[in-house]
Amino acid sequence: xxxxxxxxxxxxxxxxxxxxxxxxxxxxxxxxxxxxxxxxxxxxxxxxxxxxxxxxxxxxxxxxxxxxxxxxxxxxxxxxxxxxxxxxxxxxxxxxxxxxxxxxxxxxxxxxxxxxxxxxxxxxxxxxxxxxxxxxxxxxxxxxxxxxxxxxxxxxxxxxxxxxxxxxxxxxxxxxxxxxxxxxxxxxxxxxxxxxxxxxxxxxxxxxxxxxxxxxxxxxxxxxxxxxxxxxxxxxxxxxxxxxxxxxxxxxxxxxxxxxxxxxxxxxxxxxxxxxxxxxxxxxxxxxxx
Amino acid sequence: xxxxxxxxxxxxxxxxxxxxxxxxxxxxxxxxxxxxxxxxxxxxxxxxxxxxxxxxxxxxxxxxxxxxxxxxxxxxxxxxxxxxxxxxxxxxxxxxxxxxxxxxxxxxxxxxxxxxxxxxxxxxxxxxxxxxxxxxxxxxxxxxxxxxxxxxxxxxxxxxxxxxxxxxxxxxxxxxxxxxxxxxxxxxxxxxxxxxxxxxxxxxxxxxxxxxxxxxxxxxxxxxxxxxxxxxxxxxxxxxxxxxxxxxxxxxxxxxxxxxxxxxxxxxxxxxxxxxxxxxxxxxxxxxxxxxxxxxxxxxxxxxxxxxxxxxxxxxxxxxxxxxxxxxxxxxxxxxxxxxxxxxxxxxxxxxxxxxxxxxxxxxxxxxxxxxxx
Numbered sequence: 001x002x003x004x005x006x007x008x009x010x011x012x013x014x015x016x017x018x019x020x021x022x023x024x025x026x027x028x029x030x031x032x033x034x035x036x037x038x039x040x041x042x043x044x045x046x047x048x049x050x051x052x053x054x055x056x057x058x059x060x061x062x063x064x065x066x067x068x069x070x071x072x073x074x075x076x077x078x079x080x081x082x083x084x085x086x087x088x089x090x091x092x093x094x095x096x097x098x099x100x101x102x103x104x105x106x107x108x109x110x111x112x113x114x115x116x117x118x119x120x121x122x123x124x125x126x127x128x129x130x131x132x133x134x135x136x137x138x139x140x141x142x143x144x145x146x147x148x149x150x151x152x153x154x155x156x157x158x159x160x161x162x163x164x165x166x167x168x169x170x171x172x173x174x175x176x177x178x179x180x181x182x183x184x185x186x187x188x189x190x191x192x193x194x195x196x197x198x199x200x201x202x203x204x205x206x207x208x209x210x211x212x213x214x215x216x217x218x219x220x221x222x223x224x225x226x227x228x229x230x231x232x233x234x235x236x237x238x239x240x241x242x243x244x245x246x247x248x249x250x251x252x253x254x255x256x257x258x259x260x261x262x263x264x265x266x267x268x269x270x271x272x273x274x275x276x277x278x279x280x281x282x283x284x285x286x287x288x289x290x
Numbered sequence: 291x292x293x294x295x296x297x298x299x300x301x302x303x304x305x306x307x308x309x310x311x312x313x314x315x316x317x318x319x320x321x322x323x324x325x326x327x328x329x330x331x332x333x334x335x336x337x338x339x340x341x342x343x344x345x346x347x348x349x350x351x352x353x354x355x356x357x358x359x360x361x362x363x364x365x366x367x368x369x370x371x372x373x374x375x376x377x378x379x380x381x382x383x384x385x386x387x388x389x390x391x392x393x394x395x396x397x398x399x400x401x402x403x404x405x406x407x408x409x410x411x412x413x414x415x416x417x418x419x420x421x422x423x424x425x426x427x428x429x430x431x432x433x434x435x436x437x438x439x440x441x442x443x444x445x446x447x448x449x450x451x452x453x454x455x456x457x458x459x460x461x462x463x464x465x466x467x468x469x470x471x472x473x474x475x476x477x478x479x480x481x482x483x484x485x486x487x488x489x490x491x492x493x494x495x496x497x498x499x500x501x502x503x504x505x506x507x508x509x510x511x512x513x514x515x516x517x518x519x520x521x522x523x524x525x526x527x528x529x530x531x532x533x534x535x536x537x538x539x540x541x542x543x544x545x546x547x548x549x550x551x552x553x554x555x556x557x558x559x560x561x562x563x564x565x566x567x568x569x570x571x572x573x574x575x576x577x578x579x580x581x582x583x584x585x586x587x588x589x590x591x592x593x594x595x596x597x598x599x600x601x602x603x604x605x606x607x608x609x610x611x612x613x614x615x616x617x618x619x620x621x622x623x624x625x626x627x628x629x630x631x632x633x634x635x636x637x638x639x640x641x642x643x644x645x646x647x648x649x650x651x652x653x654x655x656x657x658x659x660x661x662x663x664x
Contacts, residue, residue: 079520081533090405097387098394100461105395108331109468117465118523118652122385122425127653130520136533139518139655140433143385143425145406151422155437162440164516183390183402 011065045072055092079136084165087126149252150278172250173197194245229272314615333467338490338591355493372417381430383594432598432657436514479556490591494599507664519654534656556585588619598649
């Protein structure tokens, strides 16, 4: 089976989680600090974070790390029109929206800041990633509940196959504020809501002029593995949700990015992710990395 | 390459697609007193509401309008999602965030599963499994349309339902009220003295099939171009809009001068309308084009995520009937619109061949669709 996607960068950004403690053979990446939303400036630099919601900050951190940028740096120059953004998450702006509604009912518009205007729109996270890093290609905000990450992977693949972009930055992020956590408490999940983010930088596998990376084969929901994976992530194997909590709409991206780390950075060979509608087999591309 | 619109269903303040088009041709304005939230506290007095006998009370209203359109469009296309795999893409700006606000204000329970439209779609269309909710602001429907065409062209699906729905949230109304000195009384797209945007409730669904699909079609989608400004969170950028237009023409293999009608985004805001005019001049007029320009938001308000599909429905009816509605609310064209031929005052009898449909959203997300007769 031909892998459809090539990941050239990835990150798992779960503040407060020591990834290395749960993993067999954890690489250096698993020891790296993941600053929380309030410490995002240590990675991103101080400028521009005012009124940015926690999920947006986490998403920016995850993209920053997946691109391998030095602290405080971001790409300069005009927007890159051939890089698309596919962002996945549901809860990023629920606290802002609830707070605005409460403020209006108690003190009218005096209690509302115009700085929150972008946050009233549910795509603020996707738009901010594009603006921060200069990604001028198609920009999608996928809000399909727990399946958002799986949908995001398939849409990233579609954008690349349809030649709408040469590169897709797939990012998932959710917060765990009190509004998000209360809403998440109404769904049947295997763990409580965990604030976190993850990112995969994706290209088409065929004809890619990139050496190394991770090859991702997207499989239909219930398809058998084309080869038996050495590690399976999900309810039937190592379950990130049970270990670290549920990143809800970002979980699919978290699991897929974790699979890339395990397969390439830690040399675990083929790593499968199977969770709900997500089924993907991740291996080091071109025989490199394990 | 291209795709067919096998059927289209919309709901606006005027009713269904035929009722909406008739009202547009008459130059009517569907604005009325705001029936959601506290108008005085929000500094917003007017909304373009779908009648309550269609939409029901506000809880879950977007989902009900959506379900109505889904059932209507699928029935008219003769599609049976129980017998064939039909992915559904739903574009929305505000999802059901009004339910989150109700929960915050009154404690009314709000299951998280109702924030997106997956359950609504699966209930309305039994047999559907794949539902993607795209929260792409005011161009959500246009983005969904682009992806649906990609899916049928690549053979991923034989038919895709593209849908959209938006009603109102207190938080978005508050932001409109916050940036508006005086509450607006109606939307005046492209007017020199425009006073800003007002929300319209709306929903839409279209069935997209591949070329040569069975049955009649209401229009042919030539291509949709996409871009993100990556310029500013809320202010539109001419360069970003221009890129989405050029992307559409590149994908279509068509020349900008071929466009003879633009169904514009035209929100009546200080920033959108000048930027959209500049982009139209830069891409269409500079290439020798001289299209008629119309827009619907003066009549139906800004239907947010549904706006692109409402525009598409209007474009299809212009193609079919050979008549173009005027821009309701437009009195004197803004300076940046000089040289553009707006449909003003009266309907214009003309038979366009290639129609450009614009949709731009918060976050600088742009979708431009080229449509022609099927």
